Amino acid sequence: MTSPRTPDARREADSRGREGEAEAAMFLTQIGWRIVAERVKTKAGEIDLVAKRTGLVAFVEVKWRARAASLADAIDERRLTRVAAAAESVMHLYATEGEDIRIDVILLAPGRKPTHIENAWMPFG
Template structure:
């Protein structure tokens, strides 16, 4: 894999921010309240944290240039990284006994967002 140039990293970061904003709007329209964005931990970053009554969702957002690429956007390794980050901060957000889960939102131009609820089911 070729290393990215600074311009490529900046462009990817910008697309990621735009994707996260689109995902936040999608969640808000579905009745969620966004309580945090881009939460950084030692284990990694959580893109969005959203709340509904009795539920906190830690949301990984993946954007791809083509919808056909979305199938490879998320895997167990990436979800495990998100889960490790969630483990570090969930108690700061689920302060009233809410259930917590990890969701994924997949985005591509010209296609409707795909919301995968409770995407992290660790293999034991």
């Protein structure tokens, strides 16, 4: 069981999360994606980034860890199921021209190139 975080620890984690999301957005932009939304809140949960490129919309989960070794445990089926449910509830707002949909994950750690996991989860079709 994890211990509750103090308000300061929560603020620090939120700040690091926002920095990670900004880094992931920059990375995706550099490889040809256009970021169309950030921190999309739904009843099922939050989607960190929504990115588009021709014919494709990606709902992106971003995970930042202080140590690269911790990235192996940063994403699991439970988290991906939540992201997929959130994406399913708003995909009609972003895939307006018949684009394919997918769930991607970007893993970040200091001193390490971003790891982009394409099609990490396939809840549609």
